[in-house]
Amino acid sequence: xxxxxxHAPVGAEPLAERESDxxxxxxxxxxxxxxxxxxAPPPEAAAAPEPDxxxxxxxxxxxxxxxxxxxDAPADASAAEDVDHxxxxxxxxxVETPAEEEPAASPAAPQPEAAADAxxxxxxxxxxxxxxxxxxxGRRRELRQLRGDIDRPGLxxxxxxLPGSCRVLLVAGRPGSGRxxxxxxxxxxxxxxxxxxxxFARLTYDDGEPVPVERVVGELFGxxxxxxxxxxxxxxxxxxxxxxxxxxxxxxxxLPLMPDEPGCLVVATAEGPLPGVPDIxxxxxxxxxxxxxxELLAHIVGSTRVTCDPTAVEAxxxxxxxNPTALRLVGGWLAARPGMSVTDAVLSLSEVPDDLAAAxxxxxxxxxxxxxxxxxxxxxxxxxxxxxxxxxxGIVDAHIASALAGCSLDExxxxxxxxxxxxxxxxxxxxxxxxxQYRLPRWxxxxxxxxxxxxxxxxxxxxxxxxxLERTVRLLQSCRGAAEPPGSSSNALLQELPRALRFPSxxxxxxxxxxRLPVLLSAARAAVADGELDTLARRLxxxxxxxxxxxxxxxxxxxxxxxxxxxxxxxxxxxxxxALPRDKxxxxxxxxxxxxxxxRTKEAIRRYRAALDAARDAxxxxxxxxxxxxxxxxxxxxxxxxxAADWYRRALALRQTxxxxxxxxxxxxxxxxxxxxxxxxDAALREWRAxxxxxxxxxxxxxxxxxxxxxxxxxxxxxxxxxxxRTGRDALHWARQAxxxxxxxxxxxxxxxxxxxxxxxxxxxxxxxxxxxxxxxPSRPAQPCTA
Numbered sequence: 153x154x155x156x157x158x159h160a161p162v163g164a165e166p167l168a169e170r171e172s173d174x175x176x177x178x179x180x181x182x183x184x185x186x187x188x189x190x191x192a193p194p195p196e197a198a199a200a201p202e203p204d205x206x207x208x209x210x211x212x213x214x215x216x217x218x219x220x221x222x223x224d225a226p227a228d229a230s231a232a233e234d235v236d237h238x239x240x241x242x243x244x245x246x247v248e249t250p251a252e253e254e255p256a257a258s259p260a261a262p263q264p265e266a267a268a269d270a271x272x273x274x275x276x277x278x279x280x281x282x283x284x285x286x287x288x289x290g291r292r293r294e295l296r297q298l299r300g301d302i303d304r305p306g307l308x309x310x311x312x313x314l315p316g317s318c319r320v321l322l323v324a325g326r327p328g329s330g331r332x333x334x335x336x337x338x339x340x341x342x343x344x345x346x347x348x349x350x351x352f353a354r355l356t357y358d359d360g361e362p363v364p365v366e367r368v369v370g371e372l373f374g375x376x377x378x379x380x381x382x383x384x385x386x387x388x389x390x391x392x393x394x395x396x397x398x399x400x401x402x403x404x405x406x407l408p409l410m411p412d413e414p415g416c417l418v419v420a421t422a423e424g425p426l427p428g429v430p431d432i433x434x435x436x437x438x439x440x441x442x443x444x445x446x447e448l449l450a451h452i453v454g455s456t457r458v459t460c461d462p463t464a465v466e467a468x469x470x471x472x473x474x475n476p477t478a479l480r481l482v483g484g485w486l487a488a489r490p491g492m493s494v495t496d497a498v499l500s501l502s503e504v505p506d507d508l509a510a511a512x513x514x515x516x517x518x519x520x521x522x523x524x525x526x527x528x529x530x531x532x533x534x535x536x537x538x539x540x541x542x543x544x545x546g547i548v549d550a551h552i553a554s555a556l557a558g559c560s561l562d563e564x565x566x567x568x569x570x571x572x573x574x575x576x577x578x579x580x581x582x583x584x585x586x587x588x589q590y591r592l593p594r595w596x597x598x599x600x601x602x603x604x605x606x607x608x609x610x611x612x613x614x615x616x617x618x619x620x621l622e623r624t625v626r627l628l629q630s631c632r633g634a635a636e637p638p639g640s641s642s643n644a645l646l647q648e649l650p651r652a653l654r655f656p657s658x659x660x661x662x663x664x665x666x667x668r669l670p671v672l673l674s675a676a677r678a679a680v681a682d683g684e685l686d687t688l689a690r691r692l693x694x695x696x697x698x699x700x701x702x703x704x705x706x707x708x709x710x711x712x713x714x715x716x717x718x719x720x721x722x723x724x725x726x727x728x729x730x731a732l733p734r735d736k737x738x739x740x741x742x743x744x745x746x747x748x749x750x751x752r753t754k755e756a757i758r759r760y761r762a763a764l765d766a767a768r769d770a771x772x773x774x775x776x777x778x779x780x781x782x783x784x785x786x787x788x789x790x791x792x793x794x795x796a797a798d799w800y801r802r803a804l805a806l807r808q809t810x811x812x813x814x815x816x817x818x819x820x821x822x823x824x825x826x827x828x829x830x831x832x833x834d835a836a837l838r839e840w841r842a843x844x845x846x847x848x849x850x851x852x853x854x855x856x857x858x859x860x861x862x863x864x865x866x867x868x869x870x871x872x873x874x875x876x877x878r879t880g881r882d883a884l885h886w887a888r889q890a891x892x893x894x895x896x897x898x899x900x901x902x903x904x905x906x907x908x909x910x911x912x913x914x915x916x917x918x919x920x921x922x923x924x925x926x927x928x929x930p931s932r933p934a935q936p937c938t939a
Contacts, residue, residue: 281350281396282336287451289476290444291334294435298323298338301433302417318416320406324424325437327595328477328518331421332398334437338419339394346417348391355406356399357674358546358597365408370714371670380408388413395419399594403428439474442466448476449494452483457494464494471501471517477575477595478521484574485525500524514595522599525574532559536567537576538608539616541600544674546592547580551653555623556616561652581667589667614684621679621688624672626653627664628695634661635702642702662703672696673715680722686730693719717746733770737763741778748786756786777806777815784822797826817846817855824862833870840866853890857883861895861902868906877906897927 298321321338325331339350353368369380372395373387388411400406400422406429410418420426425434440448446465450458458465472478486497504520504527514522526534539556540548553564568590571577577590592600604613626649633646634655646654655661665672676696679689697719720742727735744759760783767775784799804819824839840863847856860883867876880903887896904919 281339281352282332287448288333288337289447289451290440291330291337291437294323294334294437295338295341298334298419298433298435299342301435302342304433318411318413318418320410320418320420320429320432322426322429322432322434323419323421323437324434325421326423326515328475328514328593329437330476331437335396335398335419335421339396342394342417346392346394346415348393350394350396352396352398353409354398355409356401358592358594360401362401362405365405368409384409384411388416390415392416397421400426402426439472440469440476440479441474442469445469445472445474445476445479448479449483452480453487453494457486461494464498467498468494468501471498472521473515473517475515475517475521477593478515478517480575481518481521481525485528488573514599518595519599522596525576526603529570532557532563533567533570536564537571538600538603540577540592541597541604542613542617542620543592544678545671546594546597547589547668547671548577548592549587549589551623551627552620555619558616558619587664617679617682618685618688621675621685621692623653624675625688625691625695628672628692628699630654631661631665632695632699632702634658635699642698658703665699665703669715673718676719676722680726683729686726689726690723690735693723713746713750717743720746733766734772734775737766737770737772737775737779740766741775741782744779744782748782748789753786753790757783760786773806773810777803777810777812780806781815781819781822788826793826793830797823800826813846813850814852817843817850817852817859820846821859821862824866828866828869831869833866836866837863837870853886854892854895857885857887857890857892857895857899860886861899864902864906868909873906873909877903877910880906893926897923900926 301321302319323331323335323338336352339346339352343350351372353363353372355363355368357363365380369383369387373383391413392415393411393413395409395411395416395418397406397409397418397420400420403426406418406420406426410429420432426432446458446462446469449465449468468482469479472482482497482501486492486494489496501520501524504523506516507519507523526537529537536553536557536559540546540553542556543552548568550561550564550568553559553568554561557564557567559567568577572579572590576593576596578593580589580591629642630646630649630653633640633642633644633649635658636642636646655664672692673696676689676693679685679692682689697716700716720739723735724739724743727733727739740759740763744756744763747753747756747759760779764776764779764783767773767779780799780803784796784803787793787799788796800819800822804816804823807815807819820839820843824836824843827833827836827839840859843859844856844863847859860879864876864879864883867873867879880899883899883902884896887899900919900923904916904923907913907916907919
């Protein structure tokens, strides 16, 4: 039923576009019979990588290939027009695309991946264990403690009982202390011991809100929406898995995710203790020791400056309180200045004034190191960094940075590369060929929030978010167009977009959509919650829904249903807030379609009725007819043919007043099939004849042939085989006029059934052979009907 319906993208579209996007009423083609059991004829007619050693020396990885430079893109400044005007649509920006090579990094500058254990590994999408910090120093004592806690007897064992749940370890430390790196490092080293998987999930959004348990379980194990406890229990049963659960703020976030499987291990990270979690084994992180600090600094700035000034290295480690992220910042700052010594860095750091507000948000050493780096940035680079706090989920790429700061793509790329070298951003994989994306570390967000509040006006922030949303809408339109066949309207729009916004292939576009989907959903939530960008929010959701529909074969259907349900729910909330009954009706219909497809028929009926009321308030006859017909479909699934026929008749009456001929033909076919099931053959004949007349009027030869085939079936059941045979010949004629092999084959098979009833098995065999040749071998022509 609802599987055949395309969900209507919401927003302010013309009626014609809405009709094509909403699709026909559930059930498929114009005259496709309702999916009900075929009536019996009357009696007379019956016939993982390798784990490191525990005390292995620090490691480093080579930097990845530099991304290929693309064209500059001017800021989407005109997106501000969409803030208050519902139908504003701006032309694509003009983008120059000269091929350029990215400038090589200075020999003294550290590679982007050179990170201490506190350079928190870029957490990827939930479910995949991050690679961890490529350069890991220190923390040997903590690793020994955590590994020892795994084997230490738990409370159940001490009480003489068998262990009833997993072991839980806690890595506690302030943001920037390296807690995520340590947890990931531990999970990597335990890969042999837990061979069934090492999984990662963040339990807190960047705004501090907890991630719902259902979403965490779904992303970890790919579970469809449902009871998360059941999904978790099923996923880990008799398996040995490590779950790294990052950014836990409360015990209630962790408890539902603790498997009742003794062979599993949970490694949680938090800022402090988690009272309420039974038998948890904490490990609190302090600063790095002096040797680890020197090792980290040598990797960033080179060993020469470290060995030539050991006293200054110790002073710098003390000034940073052994905080690896602070050392990483100062080391990046020093690496960009090859003429300065470590002593110069210590003096410069000591001259940074104390910022009590920033220190309260993170820690004094980290706040001071950040101000040292930030105060020496150029105006454009500093603004790009400030505006990154507006990026959804803290995930940024060159397009997002360019739109937020209102600068070109090349300027954004250069700034992002600088931030990676300083440790202000962490690489987070690629969303396309040579298109890197980055994650904003959580410790940086409160510092940037303070800078934004002090230096950016609210109107400028609103404009920046509008530019970002507009750029995202353009990318989603490009993503959809890449999946559409050449010559379609969406593919034509793709060719009109600037080159920097185009996807070279459908596969690359689908990969980008899968990779960016959590960020896109977060952007939609934020845009709806903002309240000032409702028009752009509606356009963003509509573009995202269309892109998901276009790439449905390349994505997880179960996850897509969950995402679509959330998106239509966002539109419903926005429509109710803005008193938009037309959008409310569309959102309710889409939600009801998803409910019906999932078997939640009672909820679907409730939503369809609410959609009908909203459509009547909006005087939207199309949506009202769509809801009426869908109600008939739901009652048909419930086996209530009488109510289904009543709703179909109401929908038919509305379609007749609107003059929607194709919809009228389809509804006549629905009613005809229902009457046939109830052996009300006279009524069924009237309905199918009405459908035949409408298709003749529309000059729809294929639909005409289908309707005649069904009319022939009813005539046979009604005891008029000769009439049925003549109608079958007519159906065959119109099917051949349409060149539709499927309809032609169905007409031949229908005639074969009638001939068998008339006592002509030879003629029936000829028709079946012709139908078989037609349907199985399109290149072999079927024999003409001679019956």
